[in-house]
Amino acid sequence: MIIKPKTRGFICTTAHPEGCALHVQEQIDYIKSKGSFNGPKKVLIIGASTGYGLASRIAAAFGTSAATIGVFFEKPASETKTASAGWYNTAAFDKRAKEAGLYSKNINGDAFSNEIKQKTIDIIKRDLGKIDLVIYSLASPRRTNPKTGITHNSVIKPIGNPFTNRTIDFQNGVVSEVTIQPATEDEIKDTVAVMGGEDWEMWIQALKDADVLENGFKTVAFSYIGPKLTHAIYTNGTIGKAKEHLDKSSKVITDMLKEIDGKAYISVNKALVTQASSAIPVVPLYISILYKIMKEKGLHEGCIEQAYRLFAERLYSDSLELDSEGRIRIDDWEMRDDVQENVIPAWEKINTENVYSLSDLEGYRNDFFKLFGFGFKEINYENDISPIVEIPDIE
Numbered sequence: 001m002i003i004k005p006k007t008r009g010f011i012c013t014t015a016h017p018e019g020c021a022l023h024v025q026e027q028i029d030y031i032k033s034k035g036s037f038n039g040p041k042k043v044l045i046i047g048a049s050t051g052y053g054l055a056s057r058i059a060a061a062f063g064t065s066a067a068t069i070g071v072f073f074e075k076p077a078s079e080t081k082t083a084s085a086g087w088y089n090t091a092a093f094d095k096r097a098k099e100a101g102l103y104s105k106n107i108n109g110d111a112f113s114n115e116i117k118q119k120t121i122d123i124i125k126r127d128l129g130k131i132d133l134v135i136y137s138l139a140s141p142r143r144t145n146p147k148t149g150i151t152h153n154s155v156i157k158p159i160g161n162p163f164t165n166r167t168i169d170f171q172n173g174v175v176s177e178v179t180i181q182p183a184t185e186d187e188i189k190d191t192v193a194v195m196g197g198e199d200w201e202m203w204i205q206a207l208k209d210a211d212v213l214e215n216g217f218k219t220v221a222f223s224y225i226g227p228k229l230t231h232a233i234y235t236n237g238t239i240g241k242a243k244e245h246l247d248k249s250s251k252v253i254t255d256m257l258k259e260i261d262g263k264a265y266i267s268v269n270k271a272l273v274t275q276a277s278s279a280i281p282v283v284p285l286y287i288s289i290l291y292k293i294m295k296e297k298g299l300h301e302g303c304i305e306q307a308y309r310l311f312a313e314r315l316y317s318d319s320l321e322l323d324s325e326g327r328i329r330i331d332d333w334e335m336r337d338d339v340q341e342n343v344i345p346a347w348e349k350i351n352t353e354n355v356y357s358l359s360d361l362e363g364y365r366n367d368f369f370k371l372f373g374f375g376f377k378e379i380n381y382e383n384d385i386s387p388i389v390e391i392p393d394i395e
């Protein structure tokens with residue numbers, strides 16, 4: 001099969017196995033270039049196949065030689081259709097981990113279900129005994145609550161008033177104005193049910209009940225705050241409500257872990273191009289401007305640089321500084337005054353004509369296609385290759 005990018009709206013429906021493998025390799029090389037650091041030994045990553053979860057898995061495995069179990073929801077290939085990028089990423093990660101002599105196990109299925117939780121616990125008991133870190137990095141448009149059987153769909157909408165602002169179609173560079181109507185009460189509740197902390201709490205409770213958590217166990221879930229210009233659609237919108245709930249869950253979980261001296265953290269991360277963030281209106285235009293400014297200042301980071309700082313300079317450093325709300329901040333460079341001061345004037349002026357000079361739209365687009373394994377110079381995309389790639393260690 002000759003595999004080229006095929007896009008539908010903000011998603012790419014194809015992925016290139018060799019390109020995804022290179023993308024994973026780049027991240028492994030980055031972590032190796034930093035040298036080993038103190039860190040976890042046995043890690044469960046929930047949402048391990050793309051974005052922040054994959055980068056965390058790579059940092060743990062190749063930075064601290066940790067054994068990793070990855071849970072994700074991805075599609076394998078057929079003769080006529082490519083696998084999803086996360087499938088190819090995991091195949092590449094697993095291969096490299098095995099070559100490095102590292103334990104790696106993969107579980108493909110719905111992390112929100114009781115069945116996948118039980119399967120994970122059985123594997124931990126069988127292979128690792130106990131784990132010392134859980135990274136919770138799910139981004140999903142829906143969740144079926146295993147207790148009620150109800151499926152909730154999340155929405156990305158403001159709360160209270162309609163929100164009008166600039167947005168971009170990052171494929172053709174057209175900047176336009178978008179108005180998003182406010183969410184209903186039910187939509188707010190549903191979004192909290194999907195992206196809030198209920199499932200994180202369920203995971204940690206199940207792992208604790210099964211007695212598979214080490215003393216001093218840690219768990220981290222990811223959040224975002226960002227500047228005022230995205231607040232109406234993010235922090236003060238439906239997704240922000242879910243993140244507020246996630247924050248509360250970190251406290252519930254820390255209480256749950258008292259006897260084993262465990263702790264749950266929220267890490268506030270930088271805005272980055274991932275499959276999840278490209279679905280949010282307004283945010284891709286903000287990210288394009290931010291990329292330009294942060295690159296000019298030598299402050300640009302991707303998921304892997306963020307994951308490195310999270311592990312080596314925060315979670316497992318000698319002194320872990322938290323903000324006034326008790327959160328880890330690795331969005332510190334994004335939120336620096338000298339960065340944000342430059343975002344506002346660009347935001348006010350940006351339009352279809354000047355988008356390439358005021359933002360790094362090209363960088364955004366390149367990063368987007370890289371998520372699916374496209375745009376690597378090393379790869380000849382005219383080559384006819386098989387889309388079928390197995391993940392050796394999958395249960």
Ligand code: NAD
Nearest residue numbers: 047048049051052072073111139140222224271272274276
């Ligand atoms: P992503 O889309 O790259 O990754 C999502 C992961 O969740 C994938 O591994 C996917 O397979 C998995 N997943 C989704 N539904 C699942 C299910 N039902 N069962 C099992 N696995 C499932 O997303 P991301 O951007 O890395 O986001 C991860 C977290 O980081 C989210 O909480 C997000 O809010 C947060 N975050 C993202 C950004 C950003 O700019 N991308 C910034 C700050 C915080």
